[in-house]
Amino acid sequence: MRRKLVVGNWKMHGDLTSNQLLLERIINGVRELNNADYVVCVPNPYLFQARELLKNTNIAWGGQNVDQHEEGAFTGAVAPHMLTDLGCTYVLLGHSERRSLFHETNLTASARFEAAIKAGLTPILCVGETLAEHNAGLTEVVVASQMDAVMATLNEQEFALAKQLNMVFAYEPLWAVGTGKAAASEHVQTIHKFIRDRIAKRNTQAAAQVRILYGGSLKAKNAKDLFAMPDVDGGLIGGASLLANEFVEICRAAN
Ligand code: 13P
Numbered sequence: 001m002r003r004k005l006v007v008g009n010w011k012m013h014g015d016l017t018s019n020q021l022l023l024e025r026i027i028n029g030v031r032e033l034n035n036a037d038y039v040v041c042v043p044n045p046y047l048f049q050a051r052e053l054l055k056n057t058n059i060a061w062g063g064q065n066v067d068q069h070e071e072g073a074f075t076g077a078v079a080p081h082m083l084t085d086l087g088c089t090y091v092l093l094g095h096s097e098r099r100s101l102f103h104e105t106n107l108t109a110s111a112r113f114e115a116a117i118k119a120g121l122t123p124i125l126c127v128g129e130t131l132a133e134h135n136a137g138l139t140e141v142v143v144a145s146q147m148d149a150v151m152a153t154l155n156e157q158e159f160a161l162a163k164q165l166n167m168v169f170a171y172e173p174l175w176a177v178g179t180g181k182a183a184a185s186e187h188v189q190t191i192h193k194f195i196r197d198r199i200a201k202r203n204t205q206a207a208a209q210v211r212i213l214y215g216g217s218l219k220a221k222n223a224k225d226l227f228a229m230p231d232v233d234g235g236l237i238g239g240a241s242l243l244a245n246e247f248v249e250i251c252r253a254a255n
Contacts, residue, residue, distance in 0.1 A: 004036040004227060004254035005168065005211050005234035007124060008241025009064060009092060012043060019046055022244055023053045029248030030058060036254035039090050040241065044078055047086040055087065062090030065098055068111035080119030091116050094146065095126045096174050106149030113150045117161050124168040125150055131175035140194055147198055163206045168213060169195055170236040176216025178238060185225045188214045192231035220249035227253055
């Protein structure tokens with residue numbers, strides 16, 4: 001039985017004061033919820049604050065992206081060891097907003113995935129199709145190409161490392177992100193099963209173990225239905241992760 005994982009992606013929201021209030025409420029809300037795992041991915045400037053508030057709690061913290069280089073003249077970039085230095089254990093990779101707004105590609109996602117696992121970070125690789133691709137029936141083609149771009153570059157040793165770190169996949173259809181219209185549970189189940197089957201072609205044990213999250217307008221009101229699907233192992237939450245009550249309710253649904 002895979003343990004469910006609920007990840008909050010704060011995106012570019014927050015400040016010292018509001019973060020403290022939000023984190024204190026979430027800490028109190030999930031303290032007794034011991035049957036799932038929780039992570040918040042906060043903006044980089046607040047990782048130090050997250051570490052101070054979340055150490056000794058049952059909530060982990062992570063980055064929203066990472067660079068593939070270890071150090072150097074890369075203005076504005078953050079290296080994997082900088083995230084681990086601040087206690088991060090997870091990092092989001094290939095988020096659709098990084099792909100669509102910042103010109104990141106399967107190539108960068110792949111290089112960053114490798115760099116992340118080598119630093120000991122658990123990667124959360126985001127995949128998902130646009131509305132046009134969805135309407136054209138291309139969901140599985142797009143998801144497969146995004147997955148393969150990363151999986152194919154991992155040699156056996158790297159794949160074993162990713163497995164050991166409990167790599168995570170997140171299916172986030174772009175038409176559901178920030179729109180208030182979550183994908184139907186049955187559609188999500190179909191794609192999650194597709195993702196798991198694809199991993200199984202490489203390694204059946206890894207496929208059984210990998211947690212596949214759904215993201216895209218996941219709220220307290222639809223969390224239970226989505227989490228009831230056999231291949232939905234949790235959620236990647238945007239907007240609702242900024243509201244303590246909503247986020248805690250989603251965490252409760254994962255228990
Ligand atoms: P929303 O939950 O706001 O739709 O965002 C989903 C997302 O992009 C999480 O990474």
